[in-house]
Amino acid sequence: MEATVFVPIGLGLTVIGAGLGIGRFAAAAAEGIARQPEAADKITGAVNLPLFLLEGVAILAEVFIFLMLIL
Amino acid sequence: MSAVETGHASQSVMEQVGPNIIHHVSNSDISHPLYHIPPLFGIDFSVTKHVLMLWIVAFLVGIAVITPVRKFLSSNKTTPSGWMNGIEAIVQFIRDSIVKPNVGPKWVMTWTPLVLTFFFFILFANGIGMIPIFDVLGAFNRFVLDVPASDSHNMINNILHGGVTATGNFNVTAGLATITFFSIMVAGTMAHGFINHWKNLAPHGLAWPVYIILIPIELMGLFVKPFALTMRLAANMTGGHIALLALLSLMAIFGEMFHSTIAGVGVAFVAIPIAVAISALEIIVVLVQAYVFTLLTSVFVGMAINVHH
Secondary structure (H helix, E strand, O other), X not given: OOXXXXXXXXXXXXXXXXXXXXXXXXXXXXXXXXXOHHHHHHHHHHHHHHHHHHHHHHXXXXXXXXXXXXX | OOOOOOOOOOOOHHHHHHXXXXXXXXXXXXXXXXXXXXXXXXXXXXXXXXHHHHHHHHHHHHHHHHHHHHHHHHOOOOOXXXXXXXXXXXXXXXXXXXXXHHHOOOOHHHHHHHHHHHHHHHHXXXXXXOOOHHHHHHHHHHHOOOOOOOOOOOHHHHHOOOOOOHHHOHHHHHHHHHHHHHHHHHHHHHHHOHHHHHHOOOOOOOOHHHHHHHHHHHHHHHHHHHHHHHHHHHHHHHHHHHHHXXXXXXXXXXXXXXXXXXXXXXXXXXXXXXXXXXXXHHHHHHHHHHHHHHHHHHHHHHHHHOOOO
């Protein structure tokens, strides 16, 4: 079997990982806001940056997978 | 989208879909630029589709942002009105919620102009990618003026080569990230002096074996930051458009698979609502990516200024 057959499996794993990560972020932020509604702005601000870093890693993985498939 | 008609008739639809999607999101072919300029110092300066889009974006930012701001500053009013009111809200949000918490009150006014420039440029470049002006022009050209797709001397046919999202091109975002890369260094140098800025890369006062691992990691991090910025913006802008086009191509694929027009039309009832939903998501992505780029630029600049190891 060709090696590129397994590349889409990697894409799926990336999506699972990123989804779990983002899900945990959202859950923690929602819980925090529910406990302290007055701190909503601060919590959103603190969640934003790691969220985008996580998203960046996922996107990087997708780009590399895409490159592997076309090259 | 004219994705299906532009390929060669001898190929099957399945073989045409992939290249057509790539064609729609990538820059114009280097052998078919809009305007050919002979290479200077070994660099090809030909005007391609994305170069044209960069100019259009620069022009639009000029008339939509720079001119109103200049006009407001030269008038003696203290409160803005109309369009300028909206711009002020954005400017204030970026200064107070993005730049100030990251860079610190001392350097806000030094770095806000750069971050604002990034924000407006990326926002407009992303936003124009969502408006299918050239596709509409192409459809008008094809069906109203009856110009065949193979006519390579037709101006509008030439414009149709390549996508319209300039920020979906890795070279454009790499250029933007290079500005971030150097502004990180300039920020550190301005705040701590040249020697101290480089010393600040690694924390002080650790046992010496740690530095053997730490210094290469920090040096790598120096390049990984702008690289991640490049990839994030370009891949996000390209990815959404690929998803949209792939969904719309399903109509052609199903039509061919079952050898009937009805299958294609039937799939359209599913594919088009999903494509509309993805377009709505893309509008959010347009805003979020402009926000992310500015946020991360100010975070990186702030990391060079406020060293807290």
